[in-house]
Amino acid sequence: IAAVSVVYFYQPDINKPLPYPRIHSRYTLTNDTLFQRMWGTYRPWVYFGIGTRITREFFFDLMWFKQDQSTPRVRYNCDDNDQLTTYMWTEHEGARYATQLIRDSNLNITTQFLKGPTDDGSSWSVRVRGESHDPSETYSFIFLGFGYYGSGKRELHIDEDSKQFMVRGTQIYYNDYQIYNSPPVSQNKVQLHYMTNTRQPANMVKSTVLNNLKKRRGEKIYTLPGVEFTPEHRLDMLGLASVQFTAKTPFEIDIHSVPFQFQIRGSPPPDLTWGPGQLTKQLDNQSNQFQGKFDRIFGLSKKGYSPEEIEFGQVALSSLIGGIGFFFGRSLVSAPHHEGGYIQYGQARLITGTPARAKFARGFLWDEGFHLLLVAHWSPDLALEILGHWLDLTNADGWIPREQVLGSAARDQIPPEFIVQHNDIANPPTFFLVLESLLRLEKRGVIDSAKFHAFLTKAYPRLRAWLYWYQRTQKGSVTNTYYWRGRDPNLDTELNPKTLASGLDDYPRASHPTDTEKHLDLLCWMALANKIMYQLASAVGEEDDRARFQELSSKLGSLAHLTKHHWDSEAKRFSDYGLHTNDVTLADKSRGPQNVPIKRKVGRKPKLQLVSHFGYVNLFPLLLRQLPADSQQLGDILSSLDNPDQLWTEFGLRSLSKQDPLYRKSNTPTDAPYWRGAVWININYLAVQALQHYSTTEGPHTQRAGELYSRLRINLITNVFNQFQETGYFWEQYDDVTGAGTGAHPFNGWSSLVLLMMAEIY
Ligand code: 6A9
Numbered sequence: 001i002a003a004v005s006v007v008y009f010y011q012p013d014i015n016k017p018l019p020y021p022r023i024h025s026r027y028t029l030t031n032d033t034l035f036q037r038m039w040g041t042y043r044p045w046v047y048f049g050i051g052t053r054i055t056r057e058f059f060f061d062l063m064w065f066k067q068d069q070s071t072p073r074v075r076y077n078c079d080d081n082d083q084l085t086t087y088m089w090t091e092h093e094g095a096r097y098a099t100q101l102i103r104d105s106n107l108n109i110t111t112q113f114l115k116g117p118t119d120d121g122s123s124w125s126v127r128v129r130g131e132s133h134d135p136s137e138t139y140s141f142i143f144l145g146f147g148y149y150g151s152g153k154r155e156l157h158i159d160e161d162s163k164q165f166m167v168r169g170t171q172i173y174y175n176d177y178q179i180y181n182s183p184p185v186s187q188n189k190v191q192l193h194y195m196t197n198t199r200q201p202a203n204m205v206k207s208t209v210l211n212n213l214k215k216r217r218g219e220k221i222y223t224l225p226g227v228e229f230t231p232e233h234r235l236d237m238l239g240l241a242s243v244q245f246t247a248k249t250p251f252e253i254d255i256h257s258v259p260f261q262f263q264i265r266g267s268p269p270p271d272l273t274w275g276p277g278q279l280t281k282q283l284d285n286q287s288n289q290f291q292g293k294f295d296r297i298f299g300l301s302k303k304g305y306s307p308e309e310i311e312f313g314q315v316a317l318s319s320l321i322g323g324i325g326f327f328f329g330r331s332l333v334s335a336p337h338h339e340g341g342y343i344q345y346g347q348a349r350l351i352t353g354t355p356a357r358a359k360f361a362r363g364f365l366w367d368e369g370f371h372l373l374l375v376a377h378w379s380p381d382l383a384l385e386i387l388g389h390w391l392d393l394t395n396a397d398g399w400i401p402r403e404q405v406l407g408s409a410a411r412d413q414i415p416p417e418f419i420v421q422h423n424d425i426a427n428p429p430t431f432f433l434v435l436e437s438l439l440r441l442e443k444r445g446v447i448d449s450a451k452f453h454a455f456l457t458k459a460y461p462r463l464r465a466w467l468y469w470y471q472r473t474q475k476g477s478v479t480n481t482y483y484w485r486g487r488d489p490n491l492d493t494e495l496n497p498k499t500l501a502s503g504l505d506d507y508p509r510a511s512h513p514t515d516t517e518k519h520l521d522l523l524c525w526m527a528l529a530n531k532i533m534y535q536l537a538s539a540v541g542e543e544d545d546r547a548r549f550q551e552l553s554s555k556l557g558s559l560a561h562l563t564k565h566h567w568d569s570e571a572k573r574f575s576d577y578g579l580h581t582n583d584v585t586l587a588d589k590s591r592g593p594q595n596v597p598i599k600r601k602v603g604r605k606p607k608l609q610l611v612s613h614f615g616y617v618n619l620f621p622l623l624l625r626q627l628p629a630d631s632q633q634l635g636d637i638l639s640s641l642d643n644p645d646q647l648w649t650e651f652g653l654r655s656l657s658k659q660d661p662l663y664r665k666s667n668t669p670t671d672a673p674y675w676r677g678a679v680w681i682n683i684n685y686l687a688v689q690a691l692q693h694y695s696t697t698e699g700p701h702t703q704r705a706g707e708l709y710s711r712l713r714i715n716l717i718t719n720v721f722n723q724f725q726e727t728g729y730f731w732e733q734y735d736d737v738t739g740a741g742t743g744a745h746p747f748n749g750w751s752s753l754v755l756l757m758m759a760e761i762y
Pocket of ligand 1: 366504
């Protein structure tokens with residue numbers, strides 16, 4: 001008799017997937033469009049990298065450095081310490097074609113990516129061109145990767161005479177491939193070196209290459225060591241292969257990838273690649289198509305924008321698309337009773353935009369909604385696809401993790417305290433804004449109805465579960481009110497305990513977090529979500545739901561409801577509600593005796609009341625276009641908007657009033673102000689969109705709204721453009737006093753929305 005031992009362990013529902021059909025099936029490429037996007041610039045955290053979107057099997061990256069330095073300063077991961085003059089995608093079509101410009105001191109690099117010549121998405125080429133202002137400088141360009149993660153086979157061949165390499169490999173979920181270069185173009189001598197290694201952890205790639213770059217006997221330059229290829233080596237898995245080209249500039253190299261059947265090893269490359277001269281022609285052709293499509297969709301030239309402004313708009317779009325990455329792995333989710341305090345979330349394959357390539361190149365939920373507002377205008381297909389990936393992350397409870405830290409490569413980039421997600425923490429459901437926009441595009445005939453409806457059929461039950469999760473887990477103690485979970489009531493070392501879930505982090509709320517809190521922005525998000533769900537329920541014919549969503553949306557969005565819970569009739573604005581006092585201060589010294597964090601001082605006792613802070617949160621009924629056009633409240637908000645002592649600046653609306661006690665105040669001595677004054681483009685986009693809406697809706701405030709719309713829009717466009725001209729980058733925020741870009745850069749997440757403001761398409 002076999003003894004049966006049963007091991008029980010705590011297994012919450014956190015990592016159980018929602019039991020509905022997925023939008024994207026797990027392992028197969030379901031249609032032609034997806035196949036077209038099989039390969040792409042899906043590695044935005046490196047300056048230039050090509051990857052696939054099926055697991056993490058393949059990568060193909062660029063490194064470069066200047067010779068004649070005491071130690072090689074190798075460029076690889078997007079890194080502020082490299083202090084590049086700029087890097088940006090100037091044209092990015094999304095699937096077929098892209099051009100990036102990198103300026104590194106004297107050196108200008110162009111990286112291009114092109115699909116073809118086969119039209120099934122299986123073949124592609126890369127062109128890298130380097131040009132230095134100083135012709136005496138010597139540079140090395142290293143191409144590396146070639147299938148680091150996979151379990152398939154790879155082999156590297158080197159031809160010293162023609163300066164060519166060839167890598168052949170297999171992938172489990174896809175074809176075999178073969179990658180090789182055309183003989184490089186340079187007026188000067190080109191040297192070729194290489195290296196093969198066994199498997200390396202992802203975060204060791206750069207150091208592995210660095211450690212192997214040496215000045216070898218008889219050489220004046222840093223080179224890779226190479227290895228002898230014995231038959232074993234050839235059949236071995238090459239974890240990391242690197243090929244180094246060294247030359248004076250101008251230097252140009254074309255690299256091609258074509259499918260290859262491993263069985264026919266030894267036969268010449270099949271004729272699936274561009275012939276001589278054709279690549280240049282194709283790149284020009286694609287560039288022209290990009291220009292034409294850009295002009296058609298955004299219409300900037302007929303609006304009278306200058307060539308520089310149009311280029312700026314193209315960088316906004318292209319760098320947002322160039323920031324789209326493929327992520328594979330599991331999130332860690334807090335599970336206090338589980339070993340280690342966390343469990344692994346379901347395996348995710350996520351295509352998503354990323355806010356900032358150098359600082360946080362990963363998916364953030366509410367950021368992605370803003371990204372997709374722009375992407376939807378350029379490629380509705382791509383927007384639907386990304387949205388589908390996110391919705392597939394919903395768990396059985398209806399929760400989607402806010403920040404996607406997937407796989408070890410992403411985890412290695414951030415401190416441990418930021419990795420673990422909490423399944424009671426929300427983030428603004430901006431995907432409903434995207435759906436609103438897609439519905440509008442459908443009405444205008446821009447988006448293929450059949451495709452959209454096929455998507456909605458699968459997306460609908462997921463969206464419903466997601467919305468119910470918010471309504472269940474974030475509800476307030478009074479019916480139909482809401483508050484963001486995750487504020488720490490016991491934290492007395494922060495000036496105002498943060499509300500990370502809201503996306504507005506340190507934006508001040510009630511001084512004392514309690515469950516009596518009512519958050520205005522969340523109520524507005526819920527009203528919007530119900531309104532859109534009502535429209536979607538109509539679209540997919542869910543009659544019962546439809547009535548339910550309609551009822552709740554008109555309840556939550558009604559002026560009566562908003563006013564009852566959130567209107568401050570004295571200050572004439574909507575506000576949060578909670579246990580609050582303004583009399584809170586923090587000493588300037590960072591630490592008290594014995595290095596103990598200092599506590600905030602609370603003077604006057606807090607009481608339950610409307611919270612008197614004034615900034616972005618107060619604007620939400622306007623931002624999400626919830627106020628009736630003829631309401632007095634709309635008039636009051638509009639009147640408060642252009643006061644320069646409060647929110648108005650020449651650079652856009654600041655996040656917190658200049659007169660607010662917490663204006664530009666650090667939350668702790670080491671935690672600089674973030675949403676306490678700076679101008680943020682996402683919220684300003686909502687403001688511009690709302691003002692445009694009210695300026696075209698008949699009512700007593702139409703004219704006022706129109707006037708504010710024009711001024712705010714121009715201020716924003718002008719400053720983001722000027723900063724781009726001055727610094728070469730888009731920025732995470734803009735200083736409300738000087739207009740200077742601050743925080744992460746390049747930031748072609750939601751700051752790219754300035755393009756929609758230029759084009760005036762909302
Ligand atoms: C944590 C830092 C060594 C903060 O753009 C992404 C988010 C927004 O969603 C949010 O609204 N950003 C905004 O308040 C950036 C968050 C970055 C977290 C990085 C690790 C480690 O630095």
